[in-house]
Amino acid sequence: MPSLSEVCTPRPTGEHYQLDVAPGWQQGRGAFGGLVIGALIRAIEHRTADPTRKLRSVTAELPGAVEPGTVDITVETLRQGKNLSAVRAALTQAGEVRSHAVAILAASRASARSMAWNELTPPVVPPWTEIEPRAHGPQAAGAWPQFAQQFEYRVVEGLPGAGGPARTMGWVRPRDPGPERDTAYLAAMIDAWWPAVLARFTAFRPIATIAYTLDIVGGLDGLDPTAPLIYRAVVPVCADGYFLETRELWGEDGRLVAINQQTFAIIQ
Secondary structure (H helix, E strand, O other), X not given: OOOHHHHOOOEEEOOEEEEEEOOOOEEOOEEOHHHHHHHHHHHHHHHHOOOOOEEEEEEEEOOOXXXXXXXXXXXXXXXXXXXXXXXXXXXXXXXXXXXXXXEXXXXXXXXXXXXOOOOOOOOOOOOHXXXXXXXXOHHHEOOEOXXXXXXXXXXXXXXXXXXXXXXXXXXXXXXXXXOOOOHHHHHHHOOOOOOHHHHOOOOOOOEEEEEEEEEEOOOOOOXXXXXXXEEEEEEEEEEOOEEEEEEEEEOOOOOEEEEEEEEEEEOO
């Protein structure tokens, strides 16, 4: 089975990129959204080719399932200024756009040191070594999406079907991450956990991400690459068959790594 790094890395083919969507990473019919968005991010960063411009924010839509097989990714620079680039990537399969993303890549600002704060409170969780990982192998077939077998979950709160508040929290890491610990890695990691709304439901309901926004805050520099990240999510509102979820990734040193907001549709 390919690593998370491998399945999120497209290859350049002339002016385009191609990605081989591997089986075993599906959520229903299509690949889980974190894989798709991670691949779009890597194509964008490869085309930008400027390490001083870090990806700060990405907004994506996933209007169609990205099925196993080879897909095409096109990248377009919308604008490149003195310190900031806006770049769009679109993934097509079977002649239609299945996903697209717009990323903002920007250099550090002179005000970075004098203007910085974080008013979010870090999650209070036991050390990850004190929590047993949940089994998502063949014995859990049918209970979890296929791609969940590629990740390790150490749950603190919010199992699906619990019938409690629409929030969830725990430690998460890929079983085989591969060598990369970059923005694409974070895009996949923050999408690997189940939606917090499932903790409120007492029966399974199929749902799908339709919009996704990721903001990189602290990054991974200095963190133990073998340790999982702390995941926390809450659904503050659900109406008209859609709900909004806010997700966070934290390092074991207490830093806020990234924030993600997703809009989901409840299919049935």
